[in-house]
Amino acid sequence: MTTSEVINLTTVKRDPTFVDSLTPAGRLLSRCIQCGTCTASCPSAPAMDFTPRQMWRLAQLGFQDQVLHSKAIWLCSLCYTCHVRCPRGIPLTETIVKLKQLALQERISEWRESTAFYRAFGDVMRHYGRTKEIEFMVRYFLATNPLSALGYAGLGLTLLRRGKVHLEVPRLGGEGRLDRLFERVAELEGQQ
């Protein structure tokens, strides 16, 4: 965020209960003293729209839309450096996982290159029970930008030649290996 992008506290919609949905940190986020250790530790911070420190402040104040639409949450690579360094002991990395989950549930349309990754991976995992790299990448590129797959064509051929990935005929349809478990989990979560 540049200094010119000021968020007007009185006009922007806020949800003070937002922080409660952010497990596992939740109310622990109120402990955040804005020291910036998370931002200083984050290898992706320079590419973020909001830095981690700014994002936690927005979350504390209930700026749900700003946080869930941010690019920042999709740049977290789960390295857990902020998590282990936070002097207030807030479980930050796993709270970012929750932010990603909420953004996926809200079907937020920005950052499709990231959201499609999680959906495609989830579909393949559910269907096969294990990860099939080629099918996953095909689904991912079809869901995002099929032309961008060309940028990976050279590497793809190298990996095929080295036996790192295998060409398999995708067998879509039919009962998936983990369908019943996924359905049961959805049912149980619906009951909560």
Add this chain to the structure above:
Amino acid sequence: MKYLFYPGCSAESSALEYGTSTLAVLEALGAEVEELKDWTCCGASVAATLSDLLGVVLPARNLALAEQAGNGREMLTVCSACYTNFRRTAAAIAAQPHLLDTINQALEVEGLTYHGTVQTRHLMDVLANDFDLETIAARVQRPLAGLTVAPYYGCQTVRPYSPFDDDQRPTSMLGILEALGATVHRHHREASCCGTSLLTTKPDVGYQMVGAILEACEPADCIVTVCPMCHMNLDSYQDKVSQVVGHPLHIPILFLPQLMGLAFGLPESALMFKRHVVPVGPVLAQLPGS
């Protein structure tokens, strides 16, 4: 030493050389290893992003299988993401008394019940702490004299659920590398992040992260890692990363059990160096007797 082995999706596909060399090295050290039957994906970084419960149920399905088959044996994993998921699930069960009941309500459809007793160990932990350095040194047939090696642990091998090493300045590999006869190149990116899925979703950011690690390791002849994701990212994208950082970076990336197998004199069929994108040939050529 007896272990139940959870390979994870990578070690049977893109990182087959990691799974294969792990089994060969553990056998050479006298360990008994049995693969867990009917295992499924641990959920990677994805399941918890889809739902809280799914994020613990997918690891728990495998923990339940391991409890059933384990007969008290610990579960060994070679993948740092799998390791984190299993230990995160164990920590969540310990912290929330009712979670295990909910998990078991879900596992019912698989005919499984989990009682929360399985210990998950990372290969790095097992190699560093279950075998003494004399045992490892005694197995060396071809000392790696003259070879300079940069250790690279990555993130989730050492944090946040690893009890066996420092979470930011790990040292588990040092003794082993020295026991193999190698010279160690210490650097400040040993526990930095390889970028994981950012190499696919946000490549410009991912290339920078890989570049920083490769640059820190440049004085070494090769980098040694213990995570299939780290290996994929460091080994596969060096051409693109070289363009981004503006100078050529070309350094072979070996899995720790591959390097150990090399020193133990194990055959190529157990080490599978030909599967790497960056050729390992220059490392092999440098060893005495090549």
